[in-house]
Amino acid sequence: MAGTLAVLTRLGTGVFGRDRAVGDRLLGGLAWLAAVGVLVLLGGTIVMLIKGAQPAFSRFGFWTFLTTAEWNPVTEIFGGLSPTVGTLVTSAIALIIGLPVSFGIAVFVTQMAPVWLKRPISMAIELLAAIPSIIYGMWGLFVFAPFFADHIQPVLTATLGEVPLIGPLFQGPPIGVSVFTAGIVLAIMIIPFIASVMREVFEITPAPYKESAYGLGCTTWEVVWHVILPYTRIGVVGGVMLGLGRALGETMAVTFVIGNAHDLHLSLFLPGNTIASTIANEFTEADGELYTASLVALGLILFLITFIVLAISRFMLYRLAQREGVRS
Structure with a gap:
């Protein structure tokens, strides 16, 4: 009997071992295939963008295209300065407004809100x-833009418009659709993403860390600043980069409220454009090789901006890790 059991055990072990x-x-093959597939997809996208933009760069040169503000399909003179600046400015406005609000929401939900209020x-x-x-865009065009032009912009113009150095940024006619309006709508859009990530990472902070800080007499702000943020900095930076990436590449909402004008103005209250809104508006109307190549070149510039932002975030995390290592 014992011999039979031993034989069956060896057979079972062999079968299951082979399985x-x-x-x-x-599993290893599928994982390897997925990893290679991501690299192939990324490489194919880069090659497509470079190849598609080649006629524009051959005609104007990369640096000339990037620093030229004129965009005239009739004379076939194209420059990416206006949409590039518009993309950076609207994203910066969105981050300046959205980051503090998202941080406040995450802190309130995880540290201050009563239990019955956290879930709602x-x-x-x-x-x-x-x-x-597109719903944000429609709301921004039909609801927020008129309200902003009638009630908020006059106040900003009367106050910040008179401040030296930054005054010209807040001067302009109250027409509603503008770079500043697009930045505010983008801020409203990215707040849920950043706040959700921050809330999740704040909740994973070990309770003994926070309780020890409170036991030493720390305030809620001191616990958040000196305990929670250092422990969750990677997740926080990831959430911020997620929101910034959403702002950089947002198309439809911005197209509705930015005004879509190929003009560079110092005022934030005048219409402008972004790379994504320009491509969305004009790609179907591009009737020549140079016109199409210029739009693809804008896409390549947007890709480079996103890559640079990601590289900066990784460098920031690396420096933070080094600094923490030196302190410890």
Whole structure:
């Protein structure tokens, strides 16, 4: 009997062992294929953008194209300065407004809100993140832009418009659709993403860390600043980069409220454009090789901007890790 059991055990071990070996090889192959597929997809996208933009760069040169503000399909003179600046400015406005609000929401939900209020606020944030961008654009055009022109812009012009150095940024006719309006709509769009990530990473901070800080007499702000943020800095930076990436590439909402004008103005209250809105508006109307190549070149510039932002974020995390290592 014992011999029979030993034989059956060896047979079972051999069968299951072979099954596990096959499963491991299959899983490894699928994982390798997925990793290579991502690299191939990224490489193919880069090659497509470079190849498609080549006629524009051959005609104007990369630096000339990037620093030229004129965009005239009739004379076939194209420059990417206006949409590039518009993309950076609207994203900066969105981040300046959205980051503090998102941080405040995350701190309130995780550290201050009563239990009965946490879930409704969390659900509201998730619902805001799920709203399609075109809905934000329609709301911005028909509701927020008129309200901003009638009630908010006059106040900003009367106050900030008189401040030296920054005054020209807040001067202009109250027409509603503008670079500043687009930045505010983008801020509203990215707040749910950044707040959700911050809320999740704040909640994973070990309770003994926070309780020890409170036991030493720290205030809520001191606990957040000296305990929670250092522990969750990677997740926080990831959330900020997620929101910034959403702002840089947003198309439909910005197209509705920015005014879509190929002009460079110092005032934030005048119409402008972004790379994404320019491509969305004009790609179907591009009737020549140079026109199409110029739009693809804008796409390549947007890709480079996104890559640079990602590289900066990784460098920031690396420096933070080094600094923490030196302190420890």
